[in-house]
Amino acid sequence: MTGSELIWRIAGGSGDGIDSTSQNFTKALMRAGLHVFTHRHYPSRIRGGHTYVEVRAADHPVKSRGDGYDFLLALGDSFARNPQASGEAYYGNEEAKPLAENLDELREGGVIVYDEGLLDASEIEDFDERVEENDWHVYPLDLRGLAREHGREIMRNTAGVAATAALIGMETDPFEELMNDRMSGDILETNITVLEEAYEEVESKDFSHDIEVPTGEHDEEQVLVNGSHGVAYGALDEGCRFIAGYPMTPWTDVFTTMTQHLPEFGGIAEQVEDEIAAAALAIGASHAGVKAMSGSSGGGFALMSEPLGLAEMTETPLVLVEAMRAGPSTGMPTKPEQGDLEHILYTSQGDSNRVVFAPGTVEECYEQSREAFRIAYEYQIPTIIAIDQKLSGELVSMPASVFDREPNPDLGSVLTEEEISEAAHHESGKYNRFQHDPENGVSPRTIPGQSGGRFLASGNEHTPQGHIEEDPDNRVAQVDRRTRKLEAIRDDLDGKDTSQQTPYGPEDAEHGILVWGSQQGTVEEAVDRLNDQGESVKSLGVSDMMPYPKKEVTEFLESVDECLVVEMNITAQFRGLTQKELGRFGEKMSSLLKYNGNPFEPAEVVEGFEIQINGGDEPPNAQVRIEPAAGD
């Protein structure tokens, strides 16, 4: 272990407090001056079942979970007990899981701390051989006993954290501070006692291993946030004050974050009967003059297909979040995949105009959530923020200043009553809401309650006043105008100081990697490693899915001789989109695909790249697939 980074994994039964314990630990590391990145692995069940959280902490910024890990804290799974055994724990093979299930990825020289009060290593076949082979340092500790002795059994998480801290040379102060923030009274006191006693007990023993916590210092105040926070806070800062939704993993995180805060922001949150209603409510609120959003995951988003079309046709600004998980159908609720891209781009009937952003990092979630609102309201068009289970749940440290931006409550292209009085009206008195001729396709809207602004917003093709009309000339004029918006939006995005696409690596690199969404950081890390190995590689993280950033991607692809496209699905949806939009480069692009429910690790991308460059079609492992370039 170099001392510049540490990857710690806490494993146990889901429902055993793994999540909150790891969050505290992560925060303590961040407060100690480190950059942190977390990865959550959990099954789709409420209690029991194997779960782990991995925390990567380093003295430099980290962009992915890394590969492998250094330190395992295996807690006993309290829900794996035999209820018949009079309250006593039952330790069959099944219950050694938090220990057994995690050994494959533990690095050489790694440390294992396990709760000998609940787990029995001797039940694992070959355990001793593997320990020896890998030079692991194993510390069985009676965490449950310690917790019982000084507090309550449930506090064995705290004992485990104390043991970890003692073993990697951390003080208890940051943990006590955090406990002070979150607890009070009796609970606080007992937890602190457990923490201190367990720490002392472990420290007094003579352990030898060479894993330490790296040291670092931040020059700016840091916060620990995930993609769901990014999206929610971006929406709040952009003046979103209405959300309607129906729970579905992993969208629920964005939904509940908004629901928790909207009332204190003077806004309204609604949990409604289904996703059709949710999207329809967002449209109703937006039509009535409030910035609104809704969202779901794949299956719920499928139900929103028709309201999405209504928003397009009535030109009502609408922001939807699509937090992808593995499909089809209910698929794997707690596992990430990037398999909904085409669903997001093309769902709903007719020639569809919408804007789709797929942020690549938590920071981009905030930025692009704001952008999604700005574009939706300025151009009166639905925008979709596509994230996935990985991005929505991973906690990452970043400077607080990332969120330090002024609110933007501007409703976009809305007329004031004064402007309405000067605007063109139909002889019936109705406002010409959907004029044929504005240059960028946007004809300003009015809000119900504004004097003289009334019009009909119809999901049927309509006249400038909004009345149902199938006249061919009117139809062509309206379709042309609505379609013109996408060109205007492309110009708008291209004209900005900072692009939403993220180039990485040496500009004159020979080879390229194209990536979209949550895999961006992992790819960037792989780019660094490859360049360190003497390769010449750069990457482009693409966020704009529609309208597609043709110019930027073309330039990127022209500048490299070969390009690997990395994404989590089997049909290479993003590569397909790129080829369709650019109409060429088929022979330059090959794909690295993964769809087993886990995101890429940097090493897999490195290997995949090497195979592409050096030839061969053996994927880095059985879980990853190579799709060669056209004509290969």
Added chain:
Amino acid sequence: MSAFSAIGSGEQDEEIDRDAFTPGIEPQPTWCPGCGDFGVLKALKGAMPEVGRSPDETLLATGIGCSGKLSSYFDSYGMHTIHGRSLPIARAAKLANPDLEVIAAGGDGDGYGIGGNHFMHTARENHDMTYIVFNNEIFGLTKGQTSPTSPKGHKSKTQPHGSAKDPVRPLSLSLTSGASYVARTAAVNPRQATEIITEAIEHDGFAHIDFLTQCPTWNKDAKQYVPYTDVQQSDDYDFDVTDRREAAEMMHETEDKLHEGEVLTGRFYVDENRHSYGQEKRSTGEMPEEPLAERYFDDDYEWERSYDLLDAHK
């Protein structure tokens, strides 16, 4: 000054402008001659000036169907939405701006079929709005298929052997779901219809009107709603409209009788005491006192920032 100066202006007019909603140059309805939908339009146009609302402060959201075209022929802010979804759209508009007069309308297929779930939940929440369902016991726009209110045994191209299903009972469904005002009226009785729509709009809560509209084109039995009896005008029906149980009893009787050819109309349930959803949400602090929509027009409003939430993340 209010951000929406149209709001409240109707009420301030000393003289009721009876032509406000009838400018005469709107598109002419494309409904068939003799269609009951004309009756709804007429009653609605008649009711609005009575409640003192102006076109610019009114939002009418409709679904899809012959009934859904109502918003095309009615001079207010309108939204002609998607089949079955007028309610969620309308209720969000009401939450966003409680000062707006919000009305939703649609057909029986629209409201009791595809949008049945929304109907149940909007009634349950008791949003302060009016919902008019054009009940013609048939799918009109898609050319005469059996609808959720078609009587058992009804034959159509989609039910060639005669429907084996009992019809939906809209009044009972509404009451059970939680609507605080439930009435039935008929296109053949414009006076009662206007009165009931007026009362429903003035009601503070979810007012559901099952509006019997004949479809002479697809429902051969086009005169089915004549003769009718107004339960409030008849000595034969004495029940307390504010009593849930009595109302429920009366609704059962009414719904049983409809297909035997005895048509009862009138107010079936009125609960003036139940708080509307908006009021409930305001009382728990879940919703601001001032209309949210106003805030975007208020240059002095101090917009909160997400930055203040970061403390929990440090």
